Amino acid sequence: MDTHALSAFIEVADTGSFSRAGERLHLSQPAISKRIAALEDALGQPLFDRVGRRIDLTDAGRTLLPHARRVLAELEDARRALSRLSGTVSGRLSIGTSHHIGLHRLPPVLRSYTQAYPDVDLDIHFMDSEDACEEVAQGRLELGIVTLPGEPPEVLRMHTVWRDPLSVVVAPGHPLATSGSPSLRELAAHPAVLPDARTYTHRIVMRALQAHGVAPRIRLSTNYLETLKMLVAIGLGWSVLPRSMLDDSIVALDRPELALSRDLGAVWHRGRTRSGPAQALLGLLGVSV
Incomplete structure (x- = not known):
């Protein structure tokens, strides 16, 4: 057949x-x-x-x-x-990763990988972390380099590679930027632009806010953190973004009681054989399996 x-x-x-x-x-x-x-x-x-x-x-x-x-x-x-029996690391490696990780975390790793293993054909798919996890679970992708789920499917194994602290951010001219240290109630009184509701990052943010009895007034949402940063910078609302994205276009608000962070790392199928190329990349990421 x-x-x-x-x-x-x-x-x-x-x-x-x-x-x-x-x-x-x-x-x-x-x-x-x-x-x-x-x-x-x-x-x-x-x-x-x-x-x-x-x-x-x-x-x-x-x-x-x-x-x-x-x-x-x-x-x-x-x-x-x-591919593992051959003794050489070669062949195809299919990876799913988010745009944010692909832009901000993976480039030095993939640069080292391609230099060390030039015979590997990287098949990289940029997608939401949630979709990448599903593709790995279904066997369509071998690895996901993603925002890790809080409750992963049973078929997936995962390993944290990077801790990604998050900050509440506003535009420099936003009223909250000049009010000292605004309370969470004051924060909730202003419109927010947040990651889409289906994303792991949205769930992390909402759980933290709800633990303090705060319900944000969401003006709009999107999956792309770079787009959220632009929306914050033009004053459309406050958001929660990785601290690695901070620059002069946005201001981080000091809200230590939230202690927001997420885990970024690798996911793979628990019951599937890993190829030589996958083993090599996991090794570069500090994953021992």
Whole structure:
């Protein structure tokens, strides 16, 4: 059975779309359709019901899906095991990381890595940490370098690489910047611009504020910390950002009772074989597994 066809089948099942599956696999929609048609011909049964724009798995498709996932996972494990047996660090390493970590933490690590292991093809995907963790859990990525979840899925192992202290920040001309040391109640009276509600960072901030009985008035939210920094700098509201992002465009407020921080680090699948390239990168990050 063609593994490329199985990959296309899984992506269509996961996304509910031939075009989105094509985007994930870097293929055209007709190419995806051709692979699905070939798989259906080989099995002698339709795998999807196509009603208008809706695509649903048939009974045959639902039966095949867990088997297809296991087949591809076993093949990927075999590839990783063989890469470790070869004695050389080479091949492909698929990584998911956030834009913030990719910009502010990973460059020196990846520079050292590519110099030490020039035969590794790095396949780097920039995405939200939450999505990267899910991709690793599903076996589509081998490693995630992410903001670590407070309650990770059971299938994931994780290791803290960097502690990332956070600060409440405002624009230099914001009323809170000139009021000495504003209370949390005063802070809550002003609009906030915070990370999106589905992010781990948002949950860290909200838990800390709620512990002090404070409910922020959120004006807007976004996943990108660089965008939040710009919104703070133009005076749209206060936010919580990593201290590593502080510069003259924003002012940190002294709120020691919050003691905000998050953990950044690596996640990998507990039950999957790690490749030689993955082991080498984890070693550079100070992870011993």
